[in-house]
Amino acid sequence: MKWSVWLFSLAVVASAAERPLDKISPRDVDDMLDQLTKRFESAIPNVTQAALDLFDRHLGGLGIPSYTIPQYSLFGTPLRRVSLTAVRTSFLYGSPVGGGPSYPTGLLGLAKVAQDSLSILQDLLPRLAGSRVDLIKASFNSSKYNGLKTLSDYEKLYDNEWKLSMPHGPDPGVLTNYTKDLLFSMQRLSNSPYQIRRLDPRSDALPFPVDRAAVFHICGGSSLGQLFQYGRLFYADYRDQKDLEPVDGRYTANCDAYFCIDSRSGDFLPLAIRTNVGANLIYTPLDGPGEWLLAKMMLNVNDFWFAQWNHLAFTHETVHIIWMAAMRSLSQHHPVFAILNRLMFQVFSIQILAEVILFTPGLAVDMNFAYSGQSAKNYSSEQYRNGYGNFQSNYFHTDLQRRGLINSTRGPPLKNFPFFEDANTIHSSIRKFFTSFVQSYYSSDSVLADDHEIQDWVKECNGPANVFDFPSAINDRRTLVDVLTQLAHLASAAHHTVNTNELLQVSSTLPFCPAALYKPLPTAKNASLNPVEWLPPLSQVFSQLSIGSLFARPSFEGSNRTIIHMFDDPVMLAKMNPTTRAANLVFMSEMENFSRDVMGNRGFDADGLSQGMPFVWKALDPNVAPYSVST
Numbered sequence: 001m002k003w004s005v006w007l008f009s010l011a012v013v014a015s016a017a018e019r020p021l022d023k024i025s026p027r028d029v030d031d032m033l034d035q036l037t038k039r040f041e042s043a044i045p046n047v048t049q050a051a052l053d054l055f056d057r058h059l060g061g062l063g064i065p066s067y068t069i070p071q072y073s074l075f076g077t078p079l080r081r082v083s084l085t086a087v088r089t090s091f092l093y094g095s096p097v098g099g100g101p102s103y104p105t106g107l108l109g110l111a112k113v114a115q116d117s118l119s120i121l122q123d124l125l126p127r128l129a130g131s132r133v134d135l136i137k138a139s140f141n142s143s144k145y146n147g148l149k150t151l152s153d154y155e156k157l158y159d160n161e162w163k164l165s166m167p168h169g170p171d172p173g174v175l176t177n178y179t180k181d182l183l184f185s186m187q188r189l190s191n192s193p194y195q196i197r198r199l200d201p202r203s204d205a206l207p208f209p210v211d212r213a214a215v216f217h218i219c220g221g222s223s224l225g226q227l228f229q230y231g232r233l234f235y236a237d238y239r240d241q242k243d244l245e246p247v248d249g250r251y252t253a254n255c256d257a258y259f260c261i262d263s264r265s266g267d268f269l270p271l272a273i274r275t276n277v278g279a280n281l282i283y284t285p286l287d288g289p290g291e292w293l294l295a296k297m298m299l300n301v302n303d304f305w306f307a308q309w310n311h312l313a314f315t316h317e318t319v320h321i322i323w324m325a326a327m328r329s330l331s332q333h334h335p336v337f338a339i340l341n342r343l344m345f346q347v348f349s350i351q352i353l354a355e356v357i358l359f360t361p362g363l364a365v366d367m368n369f370a371y372s373g374q375s376a377k378n379y380s381s382e383q384y385r386n387g388y389g390n391f392q393s394n395y396f397h398t399d400l401q402r403r404g405l406i407n408s409t410r411g412p413p414l415k416n417f418p419f420f421e422d423a424n425t426i427h428s429s430i431r432k433f434f435t436s437f438v439q440s441y442y443s444s445d446s447v448l449a450d451d452h453e454i455q456d457w458v459k460e461c462n463g464p465a466n467v468f469d470f471p472s473a474i475n476d477r478r479t480l481v482d483v484l485t486q487l488a489h490l491a492s493a494a495h496h497t498v499n500t501n502e503l504l505q506v507s508s509t510l511p512f513c514p515a516a517l518y519k520p521l522p523t524a525k526n527a528s529l530n531p532v533e534w535l536p537p538l539s540q541v542f543s544q545l546s547i548g549s550l551f552a553r554p555s556f557e558g559s560n561r562t563i564i565h566m567f568d569d570p571v572m573l574a575k576m577n578p579t580t581r582a583a584n585l586v587f588m589s590e591m592e593n594f595s596r597d598v599m600g601n602r603g604f605d606a607d608g609l610s611q612g613m614p615f616v617w618k619a620l621d622p623n624v625a626p627y628s629v630s631t
Helices: 003-017 026-043 049-058 077-090 106-140 142-148 151-158 181-187 212-219 224-229 289-327 335-343 349-358 364-368 373-388 396-402 418-441 445-449 452-462 477-496 501-507 538-551 570-574 578-601
Strands: 092-094 103-105 233-237 256-261 268-274
Touching: 026 106, 026 349, 049 077, 049 106, 077 106, 092 106, 103 106, 106 142, 106 349, 106 538, 142 151, 142 538, 151 538, 181 268, 181 289, 212 224, 212 256, 212 268, 224 233, 268 289, 289 335, 289 349, 289 373, 289 452, 289 477, 335 418, 335 477, 335 570, 349 364, 349 373, 364 373, 364 538, 396 418, 396 477, 418 477, 418 578, 445 477, 501 538, 570 578
Parallel strands: none
Antiparallel strands: 092 103, 233 256, 256 268
């Protein structure tokens, strides 16, 4: 959720300099940075020294010799209860900020918000500086883009540009193979995997018809109904965007689309895209190449919107409310508290960024998307309330199985599923770590059931915190492992699949993935259509790329902020038991091996494919992707 900051900067330039964004001067950039930091800093709560002292005493982890469960506490159960009482009276559930669930308030709540926000500001400042240099250089070289008259002109946007934000450039293949249908379809199984599902005739109906000739030519089936019955038909639906508030001068469809498993090659391919606006045209690969490419861009505009505002609900907001409940239930002496404190680094800073910069009228969303900032806030909140904020039902494997993407009882398996392949490697190692961790602190299920702090956490989640679909009981070790594994998954692989470095490197790469279109959509088929006419002008291009650059964290590569170091906090580990320290070493070794495999062996094969895709996807390299949800 880091779009907002740079967009506000662009707003400052537009109003102060009063000239096109492609003519920004170094002075303008300095002005926007100054205004940006002032705006964000002004939204950070002012807290007293007394509040900070209280925070350090009850939540800061100071003076703890070792982490213990309450039954074996060196600190003493009564003293832990006294401290927790102080927390519960001062770390409170406040009104939502930026939509979604409750947000911290009270003396300790605001102290924690300030701590997280000041911390992320230290990451943000150098990233803004890098974005500034990239934008200045790109704007000074604008003549080489030739006025963006052709698709190849858009490809030149990345020609030795944006190097501080994207040192390795866009993912290999993204700029050379974006017209290929396989790249478009495999995006649903890699960098944006949260919308696609397999249609099941036992519970679904066919949303719209498709010509038999297209079905046979693309999927090898005799009819749409046959694909449906045999479990080879998949669906993505963005029609929930149809009633959102539009922004003048920008346009979008409200697509839904079919994908299929080709009975001949086994490839996962796009079959048809319905626009659901105007003439409600249905496009297939048999249409003219220009209009079919525009149709795919229409869907990518919808998916861009969905991915960004859905991920706010699915990852950020889901973990932050569970962490709030944990802070009010678990003593700072508890090993689970310590682990969560590590995983939830900077988490409460995100909603402030969203509220004061991202969703504010006239700023981030209003400047770049086809719908308004208020619509983005409302959409994200609806996603949170209507399923994506659910906890257990969105467990990694549970979600993918429910959508028919793994272990399907109907139809063939997906030949390639890059998101699952990479995220499952990380997930398995996370689960192994937590299995060792939980078993080392709880010798039996009965010991866990007797941990009143864990039981209070369960009650808090299902009571005042109003967490959706949290377990009703944690009386066995497997359930606790499930909970902790999912929290770590949401904070890392689930988030960084659609955000962070990945956003600039593939999900918002132009010309194929614009945030909005800039001409009314066609009302009739036109085989000679030129999709460039709908693409953003240069000023909007710089805005979109600058936003993506702010999300990026290229400097984290090889640092202790990556997934490899998820549990590798020396201060924390020194207070953990030997089994946990050993489990961390195993986790780090497995992640280092996975990273070496990604960096050393992942490239194009003899067929020009990587993981079955015509682009090389490395978003979840654990030596590059951060371990926490806020970065």
